[in-house]
Amino acid sequence: MxxxxxxxxxxxxxxxxxxxxxxxxxxxxxxxxxxxxxxxxxxxxxxxxxxxxxxxxxxxxxxxxxxxxxxxxxxxxxxxxxxxxxxxxxxxxxxxxxxxxxxxxxxxxxxxxxxxxxxxxxxxxxxxxxxxxxxxxxxxxxxxxxxxxxxxxxxxxxxxxxxxxxxxxxxxxxxxxxxRSKPASSLVSGRESGALPSPKFGPMKLLVTDDNPVNRLLLITLLKKLGYEADYAENGAEALQAVRSDTYDMVFMDLQMPEMDGFETTAAIRRLKGEASRPAIVAVTAFAQKEDMQMCLASGMNDFISKPVFAPEVERVLKIWSPHCKQDRI
CATH class of the missing domain: 3.30.565.10 (Histidine kinase-like ATPase, C-terminal domain)
Structure with a gap:
């Protein structure tokens, strides 16, 4: 650093x-x-x-x-x-x-x-x-x-x-x-004001799901540098609600969350009907062994990045899973 x-x-x-x-x-x-x-x-x-x-x-x-x-x-x-x-x-x-x-x-x-x-x-x-x-x-x-x-x-x-x-x-x-006391909502926008660069891989609607505020902030900041605003959910239940109510192209999914983890949330999203069931889901986890990758793919996720998160990996999954890019996918 x-x-x-x-x-x-x-x-x-x-x-x-x-x-x-x-x-x-x-x-x-x-x-x-x-x-x-x-x-x-x-x-x-x-x-x-x-x-x-x-x-x-x-x-x-x-x-x-x-x-x-x-x-x-x-x-x-x-x-x-x-x-x-x-x-x-x-x-x-x-x-x-x-x-x-x-x-x-x-x-x-x-x-x-x-x-x-x-x-x-x-x-x-x-x-x-x-x-x-x-x-x-x-x-x-x-x-x-x-x-x-x-x-x-x-x-x-x-x-x-x-x-x-x-x-x-x-x-x-x-x-x-x-x-201060402020009304809380189940889904909070992670968007920040200020001009963004042009989306590097075409416009996309993104959702970051993680119960750790530091991890969320880091990933949202990396996405912003690539030209993307992102919403965020603090747990699996909020992510499921967000996907039900809006159309997302990609969901970054933490695996270890209380009550409803990333595997359970992914399975619930894939059971939804219509467009809500189809976003690309990218696992974000501190466990980065080959077996972990296989578990993620078997659960219905599309890709995998490990913590700590670095910009090149975020750029890679955006490029591969953007609906505007044609890439060989895993």
Whole structure:
């Protein structure tokens, strides 16, 4: 990865993440808030995109494991260190969720690790999210940790250094807080404003299905660079509803999702009548063995890309399965 060092406003990052998750939090009856230390400079220099990805992943996990009437909060404060010319910030994502046993906390940041088999079925996921967070935090020169108590909640905290744009950065006059409730819908548009390049393989209607907000955001961003807007569904049931109500040319389908996984969702789509049963379905999964590919094809899927997702693979499946291109298909 290339680390960008550009001016940005931490307040806008936290506000964006809060706006992203408010519909899901409201749907689950969860109170979502954020707060900034008033002494944080209004402008810092660093990689805004990586910081946003870290916070999105942690907040997504917090909401996933927090029940109705729970609370998830995001906060940041300035940690002043004498003799340093940069600004060191501490970030906290707190929840009142299921918590983590003390003897399991050391396993959290390992790849493909989940604490109990029932976690995967009930909540979904592959166990990659926190490992990715750890790598990203360390890439930026920081550190990450967790404090948790079973049935009380968890606090994930990380510290990162940022450069200052000048010797006298302007601080905020007051801390920023927000708490909002917005009506939630079962299907949320993943489209963003702004001009897109021309669709590289002809116009297509696309749907991204994944219960992990980081994975969704990454894939939608890659598609946008190729000239495509995409809708998204957060689970299999939402994807099935979307396909019933609209005509899609292609569905990117995560395999491991709670309640209704990618195989079940694909089978349900193929049982639909008319055009609704015919979109090209591309599996998106962290498991990339030959046997996994064969299972995907046997279930009614058309193709397969592995996580982490890279642009060339996305471009390949778009080219092969676009109704405007004639390619040899698997």
């Amino acid at each position: 290339v680390i960008n060092r550009e001016p940005f406003d931490v307040r806008s990052v936290l506000n964006h993440v809060a706006e992203l998750f408010h519909p899901k939090a409201a749907e689950r009856g969860i109170r979502l808030t954020y707060e900034l230390d008033g002494s944080i400079p209004s402008t810092l220099i660093g990689d805004e995109g990586i910081l946003r990805q870290i916070i999105v992943n942690l907040v997504g996990n917090a909401i996933k494991f927090t029940g109705k009437d729970g609370h998830v909060s995001i906060s940041a404060k300035l940690d002043k260190i004498p003799g340093r010319s940069d600004a060191v910030l501490q970030f906290f994502v707190r929840d009142t969720g299921i918590g983590i046993p003390a003897d399991k906390q050391s396993q959290l940041f390992q790849s493909f690790t989940q604490l109990h088999p029932t976690i995967n079925r009930k909540y979904g996921g592959t166990g990659l999210g926190l490992a990715i967070c750890k790598k990203l935090v360390e890439l930026l020169g920081g550190a990450i940790g967790v404090d948790s108590q079973v049935n009380v909640g968890s606090t994930f905290h990380f510290v990162l250094p940022f450069e200052l744009p000048g010797e006298s950065p302007a601080p905020y006059s007051v801390p920023e807080k927000t708490q």
